Amino acid sequence: MKGIPVSSSNVSRVRSGVVGIVGGGQLARMTAPAAIALGVELRVLALSVDESAAQVIPDVRLGAHDDLQALLAFAEGCDVVTFDHEHVPAAYLEAIERTGVAVRPGPKALVHAQDKALMREALSAAGLPVPQWRVVDDVDQLVGFADGVGWPIILKTSRGGYDGRGVWVLRSPDDASDVMSGSVLSTGAVWLAEELVDFTQEIAAQVARSPHGQAVAYPIVRTVQSDGMCADVVAPCPDLSEERAIEAQEIALRIAELLDVTGMLAVEMFDTPAGLIINELAMRPHNSGHWSIDGAVTSQFENHLRAVLDLPLGAPDLLAPYAVMVNIVGQEGDGLSPLHTALRHVLARDPGLRVHLYGKEIRPRRKLGHVTIVGDDVRVLLERAHHAADYLSGAIDE
Amino acid sequence: MKGIPVSSSNVSRVRSGVVGIVGGGQLARMTAPAAIALGVELRVLALSVDESAAQVIPDVRLGAHDDLQALLAFAEGCDVVTFDHEHVPAAYLEAIERTGVAVRPGPKALVHAQDKALMREALSAAGLPVPQWRVVDDVDQLVGFADGVGWPIILKTSRGGYDGRGVWVLRSPDDASDVMSGSVLSTGAVWLAEELVDFTQEIAAQVARSPHGQAVAYPIVRTVQSDGMCADVVAPCPDLSEERAIEAQEIALRIAELLDVTGMLAVEMFDTPAGLIINELAMRPHNSGHWSIDGAVTSQFENHLRAVLDLPLGAPDLLAPYAVMVNIVGQEGDGLSPLHTALRHVLARDPGLRVHLYGKEIRPRRKLGHVTIVGDDVRVLLERAHHAADYLSGAIDE
Numbered sequence: 001m002k003g004i005p006v007s008s009s010n011v012s013r014v015r016s017g018v019v020g021i022v023g024g025g026q027l028a029r030m031t032a033p034a035a036i037a038l039g040v041e042l043r044v045l046a047l048s049v050d051e052s053a054a055q056v057i058p059d060v061r062l063g064a065h066d067d068l069q070a071l072l073a074f075a076e077g078c079d080v081v082t083f084d085h086e087h088v089p090a091a092y093l094e095a096i097e098r099t100g101v102a103v104r105p106g107p108k109a110l111v112h113a114q115d116k117a118l119m120r121e122a123l124s125a126a127g128l129p130v131p132q133w134r135v136v137d138d139v140d141q142l143v144g145f146a147d148g149v150g151w152p153i154i155l156k157t158s159r160g161g162y163d164g165r166g167v168w169v170l171r172s173p174d175d176a177s178d179v180m181s182g183s184v185l186s187t188g189a190v191w192l193a194e195e196l197v198d199f200t201q202e203i204a205a206q207v208a209r210s211p212h213g214q215a216v217a218y219p220i221v222r223t224v225q226s227d228g229m230c231a232d233v234v235a236p237c238p239d240l241s242e243e244r245a246i247e248a249q250e251i252a253l254r255i256a257e258l259l260d261v262t263g264m265l266a267v268e269m270f271d272t273p274a275g276l277i278i279n280e281l282a283m284r285p286h287n288s289g290h291w292s293i294d295g296a297v298t299s300q301f302e303n304h305l306r307a308v309l310d311l312p313l314g315a316p317d318l319l320a321p322y323a324v325m326v327n328i329v330g331q332e333g334d335g336l337s338p339l340h341t342a343l344r345h346v347l348a349r350d351p352g353l354r355v356h357l358y359g360k361e362i363r364p365r366r367k368l369g370h371v372t373i374v375g376d377d378v379r380v381l382l383e384r385a386h387h388a389a390d391y392l393s394g395a396i397d398e
Numbered sequence: 399m400k401g402i403p404v405s406s407s408n409v410s411r412v413r414s415g416v417v418g419i420v421g422g423g424q425l426a427r428m429t430a431p432a433a434i435a436l437g438v439e440l441r442v443l444a445l446s447v448d449e450s451a452a453q454v455i456p457d458v459r460l461g462a463h464d465d466l467q468a469l470l471a472f473a474e475g476c477d478v479v480t481f482d483h484e485h486v487p488a489a490y491l492e493a494i495e496r497t498g499v500a501v502r503p504g505p506k507a508l509v510h511a512q513d514k515a516l517m518r519e520a521l522s523a524a525g526l527p528v529p530q531w532r533v534v535d536d537v538d539q540l541v542g543f544a545d546g547v548g549w550p551i552i553l554k555t556s557r558g559g560y561d562g563r564g565v566w567v568l569r570s571p572d573d574a575s576d577v578m579s580g581s582v583l584s585t586g587a588v589w590l591a592e593e594l595v596d597f598t599q600e601i602a603a604q605v606a607r608s609p610h611g612q613a614v615a616y617p618i619v620r621t622v623q624s625d626g627m628c629a630d631v632v633a634p635c636p637d638l639s640e641e642r643a644i645e646a647q648e649i650a651l652r653i654a655e656l657l658d659v660t661g662m663l664a665v666e667m668f669d670t671p672a673g674l675i676i677n678e679l680a681m682r683p684h685n686s687g688h689w690s691i692d693g694a695v696t697s698q699f700e701n702h703l704r705a706v707l708d709l710p711l712g713a714p715d716l717l718a719p720y721a722v723m724v725n726i727v728g729q730e731g732d733g734l735s736p737l738h739t740a741l742r743h744v745l746a747r748d749p750g751l752r753v754h755l756y757g758k759e760i761r762p763r764r765k766l767g768h769v770t771i772v773g774d775d776v777r778v779l780l781e782r783a784h785h786a787a788d789y790l791s792g793a794i795d796e
Contacts, residue, residue, distance in 0.1 A: 033431030039755035359435035
């Protein structure tokens with residue numbers, strides 16, 4: 001009953017726990033509505049009061065995710081600490097745990113979302129389907145690997161990358177020299193070389209798993225990436241056999257159990273003629289699950305909260321045949337974005353549109369928000385959602 | 399474009415307006431998720447930081463709704479002021495308007511939700527269907543009215559009543575003497591006598607209307623009252639002809655236009671063999687519309703925000719054949735309520751259950767939260783929702 005403490009100072013008030021979220025981004029922001037409904041008190045560790053989540057959550061503590069003293073002060077009084085991102089050093093999470101505050105997902109799980117080489121190692125050892133991979137120390141080792149699996153190959157830094165950063169496609173030994181000599185690895189990172197997988201489509205599986213082992217699997221979604229970032233998501237994936245969808249859910253459930261993940265786990269996979277291949281993991285609510293706010297009985301944000309509080313999980317079922325989510329991404333160019341006036345126009349054009357804005361300053365390639373639409377006809381939903389997102393971002397003006 | 403100001407100090411941040419809500423109850427609390435999604439900044443005027451909405455909204459100003467100076471200070475810097483309840487004196491709202499801040503709904507509309515006698519007068523004058531009614535100054539006038547329409551009759555105070563308070567069923571002149579001599583009228587109130595309507599069922603219509611006149615109508619719901627309070631709501635009303643449902647929507651749309659309501663309007667009606675009869679009005683999100691958070695494309699809270707900001711309104715369509723909402727009501731008895739541990743049990747029993755807790759201290763007859771379930775079979779949904787609500791309130795323990 002740890003998740004549902006009775007405060008001695010206020011015995012008759014209904015509270016379902018205090019959850020601390022490290023990081024003040026949009027994932028923490030979108031967790032707030034779920035916390036409001038369940039009576040869960042949120043606390044957020046943010047770098048400034050202007051951050052996305054800090055604008056909407058009353059209990060904001062200022063501090064950095066890599067400042068041990070700030071983390072310990074933040075965690076004091078929380079029932080559980082969880083994350084908006086995966087960048088907190090594992091040793092610091094262990095220090096929080098030693099104070100008696102639960103950390104979910106725990107450091108032993110989270111390291112597999114922080115370090116892609118460790119993740120590949122753990123999944124390979126469990127016999128799960130991953131691309132051919134090798135940690136390489138220099139260009140010679142990389143060329144040796146690439147000559148074996150065939151060019152081009154993918155080179156990644158094991159730590160510190162996101163949204164396409166820290167990932168390169170190499171077509172020749174010269175490309176390898178350019179990248180490896182021109183880039184500085186982040187602390188603890190190594191170079192990870194992987195075969196370039198020839199896929200039919202990219203899909204994502206999301207599961208929620210609680211400390212006592214209950215798990216639920218969301219419908220498998222199709223994700224389309226553009227420039228290394230998630231561009232749109234369709235739930236459920238329109239062109240996927242039921243057999244392969246179940247296989248994808250089982251892979252995610254197996255990883256959640258294998259790595260002892262608590263909270264939401266997203267597994268990005270390549271769908272290939274030869275089978276599914278695991279790409280990336282995220283141990284938190286994920287862009288591929290934003291559709292669930294408006295399209296599922298229980299959103300990924302509520303199930304993340306329920307899971308880290310060890311409360312029973314909610315149904316992940318769709319509320320409509322399809323839900324489509326499209327990100328609103330900051331465009332190049334200076335001057336004021338049209339977002340302020342564009343909102344009025346897109347709401348007028350499409351009464352079924354669900355708009356989520358993150359309260360961020362507009363910068364190129366930044367995720368500023370997303371839109372979701374639910375309905376029957378995927379093609380029409382995609383057209384409506386892309387039009388609204390492009391209009392909101394200023395990519396189009398009619 | 400008043401609703402979407404561009405702050406000169408922070409020109410590139412996405413903001414959709416500052417909305418001040420007078421009153422820190424659950425309606426303001428449940429508006430927060432809609433504000434987070436739309437990038438609307440909320441400010442709440444609450445009596446204490448412990449109030450339901452003050453727990454979850456960062457910008458809390460402490461003050462009373464009947465303190466003019468507090469109201470004026472609160473309104474400064476808001477784009478629009480709206481309400482969690484209808485108790486702000488009209489003269490004070492006019493004072494806010496004179497400072498240039500929009501008040502929505504405006505005082506000329508709101509007075510009809512504050513004063514039942516004025517409401518009856520306005521609706522009668524417009525030829526809308528209301529019960530037979532009369533303002534009575536004393537027992538003699540009341541007995542005269544009752545002898546005409548037939549005993550028993552309903553006696554109400556025109557102002558200050560809610561959730562069954564300020565409403566009596568009188569069966570005899572003696573009952574009338576008891577009530578009228580034993581009760582003190584609130585400021586500006588008069589006694590309102592009405593015929594007791596013999597109804598088949600109670601229904602409610604909800605519409606959102608924006609300042610430039612756009613309006614949307616939610617599906618007509620059935621409401622069941624218990625002890626003067628809303629007990630459960632079914633959307634759409636299961637036993638209502640399409641013709642009568644449209645008539646009910648048209649009545650609500652007509653009232654919204656007649657009284658120049660901006661924001662959400664709820665019209666509670668009696669469904670009788672002879673036709674629809676208007677019971678009460680509320681000009682704000684209303685208990686009869688809580689189902690829309692989990693059961694409609696656009697919740698009543700989001701459409702209230704959109705309406706008061708003069709943004710285009712969202713689709714009110716259901717996401718499932720039926721949505722059922724049941725209130726969690728505080729029970730008699732002392733000691734700690736089982737709500738804290740009961741939450742775990744009801745979530746485990748029913749993964750499709752949507753729970754909304756208001757963060758209130760538990761007191762008898764107090765609305766502490768609500769549950770919603772969507773699905774196909776009304777009877778099953780009602781059974782599941784009532785069981786969960788009763789278990790959460792402690793009315794049952796298995």
